[in-house]
Amino acid sequence: MIELDHLVAGYGRLAITPALCGTLERGSMTAIVGANGCGKSTLLKTLAGFLLPVSGVLHWQPARPTIGWLAQRHALESQFPVTVQEVVSMGCWPRVSLFRGLNRDARKRVAQGLERVGLTAMARETIDTLSGGQFQRMLFARVWVQNAPLVMLDEPFTGIDEITSQILMEQIVDMHRAGQTLLAVLHDSERVTRYFPQTLRLGENVAHWGATEQQVREKCHA
Numbered sequence: 027m028i029e030l031d032h033l034v035a036g037y038g039r040l041a042i043t044p045a046l047c048g049t050l051e052r053g054s055m056t057a058i059v060g061a062n063g064c065g066k067s068t069l070l071k072t073l074a075g076f077l078l079p080v081s082g083v084l085h086w087q088p089a090r091p092t093i094g095w096l097a098q099r100h101a102l103e104s105q106f107p108v109t110v111q112e113v114v115s116m117g118c119w120p121r122v123s124l125f126r127g128l129n130r131d132a133r134k135r136v137a138q139g140l141e142r143v144g145l146t147a148m149a150r151e152t153i154d155t156l157s158g159g160q161f162q163r164m165l166f167a168r169v170w171v172q173n174a175p176l177v178m179l180d181e182p183f184t185g186i187d188e189i190t191s192q193i194l195m196e197q198i199v200d201m202h203r204a205g206q207t208l209l210a211v212l213h214d215s216e217r218v219t220r221y222f223p224q225t226l227r228l229g230e231n232v233a234h235w236g237a238t239e240q241q242v243r244e245k246c247h248a
């Protein structure tokens with residue numbers, strides 16, 4: 027799906043990551059891990075197209091698909107006067123007409139998305155009433171409704187309790203099972219080992235990219 031050809035992510039001319047070579051296969055599920063400040067989010071934003079590469083090239087095969095993006099909580103204005111259902115419905119854009127509104131299938135998918143994350147009862151609440159965990163559930167429902175071929179998640183479990191994290195992890199696994207390609211920045215190594223078949227570990231001057239199992243073995247022997 028994406029081939030990285032000596033890709034260096036950073037800001038302007040400032041390189042943050044080492045040069046990365048490799049392929050993100052269609053249908054894969056990859057965790058990006060590494061120490062604080064090593065450039066995980068910077069790399070994700072570069073792959074999503076929010077930042078230009080410092081050097082190197084990204085090749086999309088066949089073409090850049092729609093990307094489902096789950097930003098950290100602060101990126102969405104939680105005082106904005108919209109309801110939970112309206113935010114989740116945004117996952118249907120641009121497939122439905124803004125003027126005609128949601129058709130029956132789209133409304134059904136929005137309802138399913140809300141149910142998956144346990145927010146059905148809160149559908150008509152405005153988002154300023156949500157707790158941090160409920161807010162994150164809502165963003166997951168939106169990404170699930172969107173059903174994009176490629177989904178990128180930046181630290182989706184930060185500040186989220188274990189029960190909610192597990193519910194959200196199940197949504198990620200289901201999206202992977204449905205054939206979507208998943209790429210997530212994560213800190214929890216247990217979750218990475220348990221659920222993510224592929225890992226991209228960023229170090230200061232070098233990156234290791236491959237089967238998670240292999241990387242855990244190599245780390246243990248280091």
Ligand SMILES: Nc1ncnc2c1ncn2[C@@H]1O[C@H](COP(=O)(O)OP(=O)(O)OP(=O)(O)O)[C@@H](O)[C@H]1O
Pocket residue numbers: 037040042060061062063064065066067068069
């Ligand atoms: N707009 C920017 N301009 C210049 N440098 C930046 C900018 N944003 C972030 N950085 C720097 O880039 C480096 C990598 O930041 P990034 O957020 O990608 O790291 P991270 O691995 O995701 O960290 P964490 O695990 O703490 O979330 C940091 O040193 C950070 O200070």
